[in-house]
Amino acid sequence: MDAQRRGQLASALEAVHARIATALASCDRVEPPTLIVVTKYFPGTDVEILYDLGVRDIGESRDQEARLKVADLDFRDDLRVHFIGQVQTNKAASVVRYADVIHAVDRPKLVSALARAAHSRPQPVDVLVQVDLETRPGRGGVVPDHAARLADAIAETAELRLRGVMAVAPLGSDPEPAFATLAEVATRISAHHPEATWISAGMSTDLEVAVRYGATHLRVGGAILGSRPPRR
Numbered sequence: 155m156d157a158q159r160r161g162q163l164a165s166a167l168e169a170v171h172a173r174i175a176t177a178l179a180s181c182d183r184v185e186p187p188t189l190i191v192v193t194k195y196f197p198g199t200d201v202e203i204l205y206d207l208g209v210r211d212i213g214e215s216r217d218q219e220a221r222l223k224v225a226d227l228d229f230r231d232d233l234r235v236h237f238i239g240q241v242q243t244n245k246a247a248s249v250v251r252y253a254d255v256i257h258a259v260d261r262p263k264l265v266s267a268l269a270r271a272a273h274s275r276p277q278p279v280d281v282l283v284q285v286d287l288e289t290r291p292g293r294g295g296v297v298p299d300h301a302a303r304l305a306d307a308i309a310e311t312a313e314l315r316l317r318g319v320m321a322v323a324p325l326g327s328d329p330e331p332a333f334a335t336l337a338e339v340a341t342r343i344s345a346h347h348p349e350a351t352w353i354s355a356g357m358s359t360d361l362e363v364a365v366r367y368g369a370t371h372l373r374v375g376g377a378i379l380g381s382r383p384p385r386r
């Protein structure tokens with residue numbers, strides 16, 4: 155194991171945990187969120203170091219990269235793999251084979267594709283409804299007013315287990331009103347689906363705001379792993 159890289163990751167991870175602790179204290183919140191470390195574009199050796207440092211949740215966003223990366227891990231069964239990227243319907247079968255949680259479910263067609271793909275799994279796959287918080291139609295997600303209807307469709311699908319909502323803050327504007335909207339959508343959905351308690355929100359730059367608005371899962375990449383290598 156690369157000692158220098160281990161040292162880097164350990165101190166960055168510690169700094170992020172400290173930010174989370176400060177954010178929790180500032181809003182009198184006790185229950186900490188789950189930290190998902192986003193390892194997209196970084197090698198499996200980093201995942202091994204992170205696991206050694208106690209990380210048990212990783213986030214990936216590209217099917218082929220994620221599939222190959224997690225296939226090689228000998229602690230695979232002790233790690234939760236969160237697929238946080240957009241899922242093309244023709245990739246549903248592949249993603250369902252290794253993902254424990256799929257965060258970006260945003261359309262009925264994808265619900266049926268995932269259901270077909272997950273049919274052979276022993277357990278249903280955990281999914282979140284991705285809510286679009288952009289003022290203009292953005293980078294995936296269902297508009298807030300239609301999120302509850304999509305959640306109902308997921309809840310009626312035996313192969314999928316509705317766990318809650320997910321969103322990315324709007325690009326270049328204040329995350330606060332956006333995360334407030336997300337919290338409202340989450341409340342509306344969990345009123346009908348008591349299992350759907352998760353709110354996946356907050357990234358490297360806005361995790362404090364997400365903590366304040368009730369995020370149960372943070373997805374943090376850059377603040378832990380450093381700037382991402384260029385996409386190949």
Ligand SMILES: *Cc1c(COP(=O)(O)O)cnc(C)c1O
Nearest residue numbers: 192215238357358373374375376
């Ligand atoms: C890449 C990515 C993240 C992590 O973003 P950072 O700014 O590196 O923390 C979180 N969520 C999604 C959906 C992503 O694609």
